[in-house]
Amino acid sequence: MAGLVLIAAIALFFLWMVFIYNRLVRLRNDVRSAWSQIDVQLKRRHDLIPNLVAAVKGYMAFERETLQKVAEARARAVGAAGLREKAATEDRLTDAVGSLFMVMENYPVLKSNENVMQLQEELVSTENRISFARQFYNDLVANLMTKLGVFPDNLIASLFSFQGAEYFSAGEEDRALPSAGLGAGKND
Amino acid sequence: MPLTFIDIERQKSWRISLLFLFLTALYFIFAFIVAQMVVCFIPGFSVVHGSLLVVKDLRYLAVIGFSALCIASAHFVASGLIAVRQVVEQIGAKDPDPEDGIHRQLMNINEEIQIASGRAKRIRCMVIPTLSANALAVADLRGGAVIAITEGLLSRLTRPQIEAVMAHEAYHVLSGDCLETSLATSFFGMYASALDGLRAGLAEEPRALPVAAVFWLLVQFETVVTMFISREREYRADAGAVRITRNPLALAEALDIIAKRWSGTGLISDGLEMLCISSPRISDHDEAEGWWDDLMSTHPPIRRRIGLLLGMAHVSASVLAKKEMPKPPAQAERQESLLYALDPDNVWLGPFSIAELATFPWFSPKTWISREAGGKAERAADLPALNGAFASSSPGTAAEQSEMSCPACRRPLAKLPYEKTTIHRCMFCGGTLVDNDKLQRMLARNDGECSERALSLVRAVIADNQRSLAIRNLRQLDRRKEQPVQCPKCGRPMFRTFYSYAYLLEIDKCGICGVTWFDPEELEMLRCIIENRVTGAGSLSTDTTA
Incomplete structure (x- = not known):
């Protein structure tokens, strides 16, 4: 009788382990697919920016500096490797595109250009998609990190050496740099 | 509490089953009543079983319950699918x-x-x-x-x-x-x-x-x-x-x-x-609180x-x-709209109202305008109040020609962007062809800009239409007989009708192609009517009593 109870207890324990393990795998896969979504949208933005710059170039002869900044930020973002660096360069690109939009407000003639307005809408939409995809990804990472940290899931996680995921955000030191750089640029 | 939207989607609402139970119960009651009626109305039936109530026999109850369940399931699935x-x-x-x-x-x-x-x-x-x-x-x-x-x-x-x-x-x-x-x-x-x-x-x-x-x-x-x-x-x-x-x-x-x-x-x-x-239902309960309203x-x-x-x-x-959007009040605009304009011979003329300005053939978006004699000059295009005056006359920069031609002057219609959608306009007479499904869009996207000229025109036209409608109704005449406009799309005659009986503006519709033809300025007038709710009900009563 005692043997049976023991076997049942072991079987139950095993089932419980499988359940926790599967849940962790599912979370990890959710995080991965969320990351691929960000990646798709970042690529979309990288493809759209040159088109917009080319379309507005003729109208904005005096804003060469702004356009140049966007192009530089884009080049840096395309070349970035690693999550932390990517997040930092993409943040800078977002800032640069934002300032381009602001400058574009001063050119009413652009408002009547259907092509430019369409490109701008696409880019605005992409910016939103990136921020939403990022928000969703970070939520999932937070979810995974909680699961990896709480007892008893952390036991299973360490047993199968589950790795946590990194948040998609620029570190404090990365964030400080671009704002200083932009400030200097504006004073020129 | 589920943490992500994926989790929310994974958990299905249990209340669906509650609805299903309700539906089953409903059909059960119906089946039961029907069964009772059968028992009551077929005398032989009740005699055989010696009782008026089928309830007493559990087998009948089971049959009724089963058929109710079947009907409810079929109904549930059918309505769920469609x-x-x-x-x-x-x-x-x-x-x-x-x-x-x-x-x-x-x-x-x-x-x-x-x-x-x-x-x-x-x-x-x-x-x-x-x-x-x-x-x-x-x-x-x-x-x-x-x-x-x-x-x-x-x-x-x-x-x-x-x-x-x-x-x-x-x-x-x-x-x-x-x-x-x-x-x-x-x-x-x-x-x-x-x-x-x-x-x-x-x-x-x-x-x-x-x-x-x-x-x-x-x-x-x-x-x-x-x-x-x-x-x-x-x-x-x-x-x-x-x-x-x-x-x-x-x-x-x-x-x-x-x-x-x-x-x-x-x-x-x-x-x-x-x-x-x-x-969308007007109900007292919706704006009240309490368990009954809940x-x-x-x-x-x-x-x-x-x-x-x-x-x-x-x-x-x-x-x-x-944040409430400031609606341009028509009255206020009317008072401040006396302007001076520079004519082609470089002579300042004025003051004119916007309606008067719009009648000059040389008046264009590039005309220099001043608010006071000798004051600062601005291009007409930079004054938002004047934009309405160009609404009907401004040709697009790159007007794409369409295959259809104007029913009035037989010139090809141009495809123009209009309120972020497209219309076909005759660049000669200003008549406009609009797909019916785009019409609501452009009316909805009206920004409230309405030139004074359009407003006064609209008032006059509506009063006139009301009068003629009233006369026609009194004399019980049929529609006014006039040459119908031919549809630019299919060539069949269009029928002339009011946009609606609330907004008495006559337009031409093709019942086959689903397009509407607006004579020159009619589209702008319709927008003006709807934005300013010009129904002119007051003038109708005075006209009919007069």
Whole structure:
């Protein structure tokens, strides 16, 4: 009788382990697919920016500096490797595109250009998609990190050496740099 | 509490089964009553069993219960499968037009919301071609889901506000309560439409009365179903929308705009109100609180919803009052509109009103204008008050010629962008051809700009039309006889009719191609009429008594 109870207890324990393990795998896969979504949208933005710059170039002869900044930020973002660096360069690109939009407000003639307005809408939409995809990804990472940290899931996680995921955000030191750089640029 | 939208989607709402039980019980009662009637009306039957009540025999009860279960299941599945199609047909929603700027934006926003919710479910967006301001979501058992938003709302909201509304509806879909409400509307929608069909035939066929009575009774059960639909779900969807967009203020502003506008009462049919973001039905319960109102209403008080959202945004209600779009009052414009203009011979003329300016042949967007004699000169194009004066005359920069020609002067019509959609305009006479499905859009996107000339013209035309309509009605004459305009698309004669009996402006419609022809300035006049609600009812009474 005692043997049976023991076997049942072991079987139950095993089932419980499988359940926790599967849940962790599912979370990890959710995080991965969320990351691929960000990646798709970042690529979309990288493809759209040159088109917009080319379309507005003729109208904005005096804003060469702004356009140049966007192009530089884009080049840096395309070349970035690693999550932390990517997040930092993409943040800078977002800032640069934002300032381009602001400058574009001063050119009413652009408002009547259907092509430019369409490109701008696409880019605005992409910016939103990136921020939403990022928000969703970070939520999932937070979810995974909680699961990896709480007892008893952390036991299973360490047993199968589950790795946590990194948040998609620029570190404090990365964030400080671009704002200083932009400030200097504006004073020129 | 589920942590992500994927989790929400994984958990299905248990209340669906409650609805199913309700439906089964309903059919059980019906089957029972029918069985009782059979027993009562067939004397032999009751004699054989020696009793009036079939209840006493458990076998009969089991048979009734089983058949009720079968009918309820069939009904449940059938209405669950057709819910989306049924609602979409009922409200006349259309797929967004990818060539239309605002519709393209809507498609983009829909995509963004799906990304924000981790693509937990595929959702289609559609547009309802009406001027009312409302939005609704519908889902069915097949897994299809549609968010429909009216043209009127689409044109009044900013991008973040549309996003908030879409997120609200998307949360309904993701949390599963949309499926529940869709099924509830679909259950009795079938009977309601059957009843409408019967009503028409009832005069000729009085024997159908009992059937109609049964259907009518079934439709009344809808009120009971609304009791199942908790108003809490709107609060939850508001909170869910904020979680998706992280922008409570935009949703509060959108709700404020919806609350102050016509939300589709009378247009969105009864039974669909529980799908909408704000109830189109005028009901005392909706704006009241208490357990009875909670039970009887489908939507919580909109003021309270806005209050909660403003609380999340940590701002006070005065923000909304400030954001209220300033509508250009026609009167104020009239007073300040005396302007000086530089004629082609470089001589300052004036002062003129805008209406007078518009009559000069040399008046163009490039004309120099001054507000006072010897004051600062500006280009006419830079004065927003003058833009209305160019509305009918400004040719597009690159007008694409279409294959159709103007029915009045036989010149090819030009394809022009107009309020982010396209129209076909004759560049010679200014007549305009508009697809009927685009008409509501451009009327909804009216920015309220209305030149004084158009306004006075409209008043005169409407008064005239009212008078002639009154005379025609008094003399019981048929329509005015005049040469009909030929449809530029199919060449068949168009019929001349009023836009509506509220807005007495005559337009030409083709019943076959679904297009409307506006004589020169008529489109601008129609926009002006609708924006300023020029109905001229006062002048009608004076005219008819005179």
